[in-house]
Amino acid sequence: MSLILHMRPTHVSARALRFTHTFGLGGMALVLFGLLLFTGVLMMFAYEPSPDRAWQSVDSLQGGTLFGELIRGVHYWSANLLIPITVLHLLRVFLTGAYRGRRRANWYIGLGIIFFVLMSGFTGYLLPWDQTAYWAITICTEMLGQVPGIGPAMQGIVLGGTEIGPATMINFYALHIAVTPLAMITLLTWHFWKVREAGGVVLPAIRPGDTRENLRALPFSDLLLREAVVTVVLIAVVLVLAFFFAAPLGDPANPGISPNPAKAPWYFLGLQELLIHFDALFAVVVIPLCVIAGLIAVSFLSTDGQPPPGDWFLTPKGRRMALVAALTALVAVPVFVLVDEFVIGSDGWFPGTASIISNGVVPFVLLLAGVIAYRMLLSKFFAPTRSEMVQTLFVLLFTSFIVLTATGIWFRGEGMSLVWPWQI
16 A cells, blocks of 8 residues: 555645546556556467467457457457557647656656557567568568668568568567566556656646635545546447457468558558658658657757646647647648649659659758748747747647558558548
8 A cells, every 4th residue: 555655646636637637648548558468468378479370379269269359359459549548648748848847757758658559569460460460560671671771680680580470470479478568567667656756747727717626635535536437438448349349350461462552550651651752761760760859859948938837738829839730730741742642753853863862852851941931930920939839840740640640541542542531
């Protein structure tokens, strides 16, 4: 009990318990992770990690084991819900400014959790060894192999050779059942401890209309009750999804027959979409590294004269700017995709020049110029603080990636050509 009290406060502010302040995203991520651990351990008793037996063992689990299909369904939906909920939790932390000052270390821990959540999904994707899984991982490892210099070596380490085979299966299985769970347990424990050390979740500002009831401290039992309700509802949602929408299992993997289109897992389709429009160096290395560097560097920005953390979008002006940024991305990214697809074409922006210039340097420079020009316009019309500007550019890039991912999921058909969703 004393350990629980060290990890959780004895009292919590009523403002922190407003559902719209956190939406319970951190707790939901923890519940989904627990469901993954529980169902994963159960499936280990039936699963055989070898290319010859993997598909048959999954098929037997679903068709010949009591509650086997439900268990795999819970595992499947927990994994697919964990990624967006963890990303939304990170987004909530960013949009409330809870990544600065003494919470900086926890911001980095959160980035590490996101990394291992994606790694868990990626390594688990291959294990059913069906056509969809085999070729999705093929696409992802080919993307990795296109990284200049170290790409082929990294691809060889991941695959355990030159192609997907038994060594790949062992690598992915070991990473999925041992490395990523242990890393996530460590980081999650550290994360919750840092939240407790910082005094709990960052609180919204006190407003003139707040009553004494809204400002009082509530006992830990109130927080526990709310968490229990969210947990029960979330588990019920996962069970309903697993019951009515079973985890898919396609035909056994066949290296000789590639599906058309061959797509990466849905959470990497944004990167695959970038590969269509940019040279591999920029799509797989430069742009992702710039984003990662920005996420790391943002917590070092000075907070002098900046809005205090706690409120969504920090200020009413920050909320308006974020809305403008999201709408801009919803319009600009589809226009860019259409222009590059139907006007620029496969020859690139400057036909006759090297691919890295025509499909890499030129569009990347244009992208940077567009972001800089957009920043200047925001400064002119809104006169924002530094925090408001950083938040707005983050929303712009985040929404852009969501649009690219949606394009890859619903608007790419045979040959990765643009089609309407009902034509896929």
